[in-house]
Amino acid sequence: MTDHQTVLSLSNVRMTVANLIGATLSSYQSKIDCGNNLLRVITDTADFSIEFLEKLAELPGSLLYFQAYGLDGQGNGGSIFIVGGDATFMKVAVRQLQSDGVHLAIY
Numbered sequence: 001m002t003d004h005q006t007v008l009s010l011s012n013v014r015m016t017v018a019n020l021i022g023a024t025l026s027s028y029q030s031k032i033d034c035g036n037n038l039l040r041v042i043t044d045t046a047d048f049s050i051e052f053l054e055k056l057a058e059l060p061g062s063l064l065y066f067q068a069y070g071l072d073g074q075g076n077g078g079s080i081f082i083v084g085g086d087a088t089f090m091k092v093a094v095r096q097l098q099s100d101g102v103h104l105a106i107y
Contacts, residue, residue, distance in 0.1 A: 013049045013079060017068055020057040025066040034065045034084030038107035039093060041081040048101030049079045055097055061089030082107055 031038070043049040056063065065084035084107075085093065098104045 013046050013053070013068075016050050016053045017066075020053050021063070021066050025063065030065040031067075031082075031084065036106075037087065037090045038065065038082060038084040039090070039097075040105045040107040041083060041097065042103045042105075043078045043081075044101040044103075045078055048099070049081075051099070052081070052097060052102045056083065056093075059085075059089055059092050059096065061092060062086045063089060 041052060043052055063083065063085045065082065067082045069080040069082070083093070084090075094104060
């Protein structure tokens with residue numbers, strides 16, 4: 001992927017975050033409210049990031065914490081997200097969010 005394509009892909013990821021998640025779930029208090037219900041999500045490409053975000057927005061339960069990191073990092077458009085939620089959200093998230101290009105781990 002060229003640098004220009006990477007920038008466009010990352011811009012699309014940022015726009016998807018803004019449209020589907022918003023900017024109000026990244027406070028320290030939101031993170032504390034999740035307790036141990038946090039996942040680290042690593043995506044391989046911007047396309048996988050967008051696919052993940054679209055699935056994330058549709059999960060049942062409550063998304064309580066969301067933070068995006070490394071919206072470039074390797075130059076491949078992959079991202080790192082930390083997400084947290086209530087028990088219902090986490091139970092479904094672990095089963096439904098992982099795919100070939102989306103990797104989950106307990107945070």
